[in-house]
Amino acid sequence: MNLTLKIWRQKNNTDKGGFKEYKITDISEDMSFLEMLDVLNEQLSTKGEDPVHFDHDCREGICGMCSLYINGNPHGPQQTTTCQLHMRSFKDGDTISIEPWRAKAFPVLKDLVVDRSSFDRIIQAGGYVSVNTGGVPDANEIPIPKSIADLAMDAAQCIGCGACVAACKNASAMLFTSAKISQLALLPQGQVERKIRAENMVAQMDAEGFGACTNTGACEAECPKGISITNIARMNREYFSAVLSSDTV
């Protein structure tokens, strides 16, 4: 198929940037979206033009590195990661617009590549259980009901891609943050630091410049891993009960 691509080009963090149009021909519908961009980049490189920069690594939908805003949706029209999107989701003659994630806390580095280290800092604020290596109890010492373990796993599946932020009008990171808080709040291992974790992670989220929740559920609708917004409700409960009985105020 033949396509018109409108791609955001931006030389670096300080450049203003803008859309550029490219025509691309002979795209097979078996290609993944990123392979289509590979073809474009081979063509640009051969002509001596700077290839379009985008983040990607596993191309299996699990590392969370790929992050394209396609035709107004994070990761495009399907509820998958960009790397799992295939060209059969498009038609011959389509025009496709491709932008980076847009959020104050995700500054653009070049073209479609953004800086998501704010997510790392939210985890550093408390997204862990404080145990050192060694000297821990036997793994089967604390039984965990299967239903609880499964719920924790559902939350833990977050790949940290940032589609939730990109989908949100307010660029809120509630879904991301709540997924980690929920996972650890559900498990017995996470109980000891439960309150302080919720307080610190939420504080870091605000400090990074992510916005407030819009309650529209756009994040859940776009999440490639189907992380549920019930996690946000759980986080809010965790947070408020922590603040009410806080030792740190």
Add this chain to the structure above:
Amino acid sequence: MILDSKIPEGPLAEKWTNHKFNVKLVNPANKRKYDVIVVGTGLAGASAAASLAELGYNVKAFCFQDSPRRAHSIAAQGGINAAKNYQNDGDSVYRLFYDTIKGGDYRAREGNVYRLAQVSVNIIDQCVAQGVPFAREYGGLLANRSFGGAQVSRTFYAKGQTGQQLLLGAYSALSRQVANGKVKLYPRTEMMDVVMVDGKARGIVTRNLITGAIESHSAHAVLLCTGGYGNVFFLSTNAMGSNVTAAWRAHKKGAYFANPSFTQIHPTCIPVSGDHQSKLTLMSESLRNDGRVWVPATVETAEKLRKGLIKVNDIKEEDRDYYLERKYPSFGNLVPRDVASRNAKYVCDEGRGVNETGEAVFLDFRDAIKRDGEATIKAKYGNLFDMYQQITGDNPYQVPMMIYPAVHYTMGGLWVDYNLMTTIPGLYALGEANFSDHGANRLGASALMQGLADGYFVAPYTIGDYLAQNPNDRISTDHPEFQKAEKEVSDRLQKLLSIKGDKTVDYYHKKLGKIMWDYCGMARTAEGLTKAKAMIKELKKEFWTNVNVLGANEELNQSLEKANRVADFIELGELMVDDALSRNESCGGHFREEYQTPEGEALRDDENFAFVSAWKYLGEGLEEELNKEPLVFENVKLTQRSYK
């Protein structure tokens, strides 16, 4: 040089305990005077960095992705082995040790593998304590599944995302140490060289992938946890960025490279669909429990199928060849990975491949669906079927899946002794980057185990032993050795940028991949390897005169990143070929067609080849020197594998 593996004395089961007692310790107050560099934040790197920081060392951790959480380990699906014997089915440390040695076709060290089996049990405890949500039974205890090459159920898993959950556990431990100020993170930073002072590893030179800045970092020890090099084949199941650069630069500085040609080719991957293909996707091995592997019985039928003249479901039973069931009646579709892969290649080479490219076989669930019902099959494999349909557009409930083998894992890597130290003092290699535990073939669910064993439980002890024997004086990065290394790195990058030829980096990477796949892949011959060597030499020359790398160093430049990695892959490719050519036997993933049993199975030569090949770099353009570390088996008896 005599390769000293430093395996401790004493009975197998007591070696590690004795060793831990005998190693020197750094006293707690002194630990903060030592700096350790950890390159890589996959399972091996993240677990090592976190554990060393907990002990009190100052750690700097590097990765090329934008976050440590995205290391390639994240993609592991199936699970992690541990000799917990929670199922009471006869598992033990000794059985895990034995299965791993045998699975590796007797080309790994007994001492290392036994230790791996011993610490495997601690790994599961550690991960659960971190909040890793492993699968559980209704009673609340941990669930297990079984995996290839074992008769017990010892694999722990978290849905089909075990690697993700284990990595996020290690990443959380790492993040905690970042918050504590004991680890400084350097994401989007690529290691370009090791720096040695007075014969010891004392730091690295890196490139900041956003600004292009070339920088030096000094330390008392350097750990390479940089993963495997399967991408030398261009197409593999590895992440796009996986590379050999860190290990290769260390190799050129004096670290021996062990068994480079030992590669694992996984039988069940989604086949290549065209020239545009950028990577291959693994379909879990578990599918072979219910799927039947077949191709048309004749070349004519296969041709008609390829041309679209007939449909697969119209092919009659008697025109199908269930070749694994026919050749291996007792194991059938469940023969080990290497045997399944090789046989798929044979039937496709005969012209019986089933897709447009002629390189695919069927994995058919028709009979399983008829027998068990679609609902049962869906419950077992639903997510895999969905993933397959997402990628190929075919519905595997209605037409058979197509699969073909793909490069998946590299058993070879930097040579390390029992302490995981390379032949360069102070330079360590952990995880897939080293060669240590899997011999000539790795069993499923054992790479995750090894990465975490190295990082959580082995390196923290053995590195202390080295540091305790070395002064804690710091070396400034103004030292001439750092300056020299920085200049070499800059010069090389400038050279790549200045060639301005007319072929892209991927053009050369694809060419290299094809040579490696054709001649150093599933089946190898002396003749083919000799030819490949000449072709790679030629390719290297052409690359350095005709590659086109766009842009400048001082910016985010993905073509420069790639060019730098592909240049190293080309050199590694040549060494892999040398290694495969020098090993005149077949073992595990290394199959030399000249050495096979009358039934076509791998024929080992224990008398002449029970050794580790450790290659020493001698200089640009020179042939590398082969060193042999003999493998001594005191506890297991070497036998020939048979699956008839």
